Amino acid sequence: MKKITLNLILLLAINIIANAQLTIDSVSVVKTCLSCDSIGSNPPPSPYGSLYIEVSGGVAPYSFSLTGMHPANSTPLTTTSNNGTTGFYNSLCQDTFTLVINDANNNTLSYTFNTYPPTPPTLSIDSITVKPDSTNNPNSGYIEFHVTTNADSVFYMIQDVNNSLNLGSLGGWQQTPVFDSLPGGYYYNLYVDIYPKVYPNCNNGIDSGATFFQVYVPLACENTGFADFFYNDVCLYQSVNFLDNSYAGDGAGNNIVSWYWDFGDGMIDVSPTPLPHTYSSPGVYNVTLVVQTSHGCTFGQVHQVTVHEIPNSSFSYQDNGSGQFTFNDLSTVNNGVIASWYWDFGDGTTSTSQNPVHQYASTGSYFVCLLTTSSFGCADTICQNVSFITGVNDLNDYSKIKIQPNPTQNYITVPNVAYNQLIIYDVTGKEIEKFNQNTSVVDVKEYKPGVYFVKLITANRVYDLKFLKE
Incomplete structure (x- = not known):
């Protein structure tokens, strides 16, 4: 009687253990950037996601059925395991999935998960301040980052582009966004990195490596120096006077050491004050001045110089008899208009009319000149001999x-x-x-x-x- 009772108790204990509640012991989900709309591509544009899961309890064998919300995952993926391990679901796209687990006694357990990567932290560079350094050294600079981020940590690093400067403690990663006492006249590579990392990030936010920028720290002379010059517009055949008005900029002992003039007509000059320059034809010329300073700054300036065309003075005249002549202006100009006329009749009298009538008091040959001036102040003169002859004696005398x-x-x-x-x-x-x-x-x-x-x-x-x- 005692033996039967003992066997019954042992059977009940084994059955209770075998019918223990189904539990999930471990889960591993690999996230993916692969859209379920792209799974037909060969090869797929991104790696697949996967699921690995282990369960215990219940009564083996176990059946697993996986479905997703996307139409591509509506057909259940099923598998059976005798040891409580699913193996791998290793061809998963981005979706929200439900895994249903059943044991031999129809005990059911559900597990819902997704293969979307978490949103990575973001970083935006609002501005970068470049100014003279805190010691007011005119040839050193100061850089400060202004950022917005939801990352746990932000790190900054700086290097000159050629990595030729010994920046000391400024050359490594640091958490302060300020870099002071940087040598001026160099380009710097600036790096910003944030944590935690998220993989994969599907091109959204910053996941690994660092964001890169390039910033120039100027010399003091570059902040205040400039190239400029005075000049004057002229008429054809007149000379243009060029006068340098450049400033070398700040910095002790900084001076302009070289000049390069390009007059826009193929002629150049390298003197501080070039000789007056004469252009051979009318037009608009781009004149360039480039100066260099003893501190290594280079400045340039371009001005347009206009050379105006001169008028073409011309006139005809009509002998009205008795010493009276009518003069007709025939002058032209291609640039602007004729603005004024000045007639010299050769007998001491003048006129500013365009088409004057003049009376000579005595016979003779007169040298008549017409001076025309354009609206740009350019002038031209033409002269002709005009003879007032009344008889044979005048002709013989003149001959x-x-x-x-x-x-x-x-x-x-x-x-x-x-x-x-x-x-x-x-x-x-x-x-x-x-x-x-x-x-x-x-x-x-x-x-x-x-x-x-x-x-x-x-x-x-x-x-x-x-x-x-x-």
């Missing part, structure tokens, strides 16, 4: 007055006429020489080749002549 030799290379002989004044002009109306007494020979060897006009003023009349200098 006797000649300059010889003509053409000439070295000298001219003035007609044997008692004159009070002799004036020589070039074709622009510019006075070249003036003689106030009788001179029979004029040396013209130094004259430029071209046509010249001679005004011979006697007591009774004015003769206008011309000669060609070869």
Whole structure:
């Protein structure tokens, strides 16, 4: 009787142990960046996720059925285990899954999990301050980061781009966002790193490595120095005067040591103050000045210089009889408009009308000149001989007055006429020489080749002549 009772107790104990509650002993879930919409790609754009799980209790064998919320995971993935281990579900995409576990006695246990990675910490660089260092050393700089982050820890590091400077304690990772007393005139690589790390991060936030920036710390002269120059717009054939107005910038002993001028027409100069420059054609020229300082700063400036076209002065005239002449302006200009006219009728009288009518008081040949000025202040002169002749005697008298030799290379002989004044002009109306007494020979060897006009003023009349200098 005692033996039967003992066996019954042992059987009950074994049955209670075998029917112990199902429990999960361990779980390992590998997260993934693979979207369930992309699982048909070959190869997939991201690695798969997986599940490993161990259970105990209940009565073996165990059955496992895995389903997900995404349509791609609606068909259950089933497996059976005799030892309470599922093996691997190793082809999981991003989804929320439910694993249902049943034992031989239909005891059920559910486990819900997802394969989405957790949101990694974020970091944004709001600004980076660069200014002179705290000791007011003009050739050193100070950098400070201003960041926003939800990370547990932030670390900063700095290096010069060529990694050639010994930055001492500033060369390693630090938790302060300030770097002081950095040598100026260098580019620096700045690194920012945050913790904890999250893997994978699916391109969202910062997971590993460091965020990289490049910042330049200027020399003192770069903060305040500049290149500049004065200049003037001109008319064609006039010279432009350039005057340097650059500043080397701060820093003890800092001076400008070199200048480079590019006048925009293929000509250059390397002097501090170049000679006046003359352009050969009208237009707008980009003039560049580059200066370098003894502290290593380089500055440049570009200004546009305008060379205005000059007018083309021209006129015709009509002899109305009795010494009256009508003068018609035919001048043109391609840049701006003709703004003013100045007529010299060769008899001591002038006019500022565009198309004047003039009355001569006595017969003779008159050297008439027209000076036109454009709206940009550019001027041009044209001169012509105008003869007021009333009879044969005037013609005979005028025909006797000649300059010889003509053409000439070295000298001219003035007609044997008692004159009070002799004036020589070039074709622009510019006075070249003036003689106030009788001179029979004029040396013209130094004259430029071209046509010249001679005004011979006697007591009774004015003769206008011309000669060609070869």
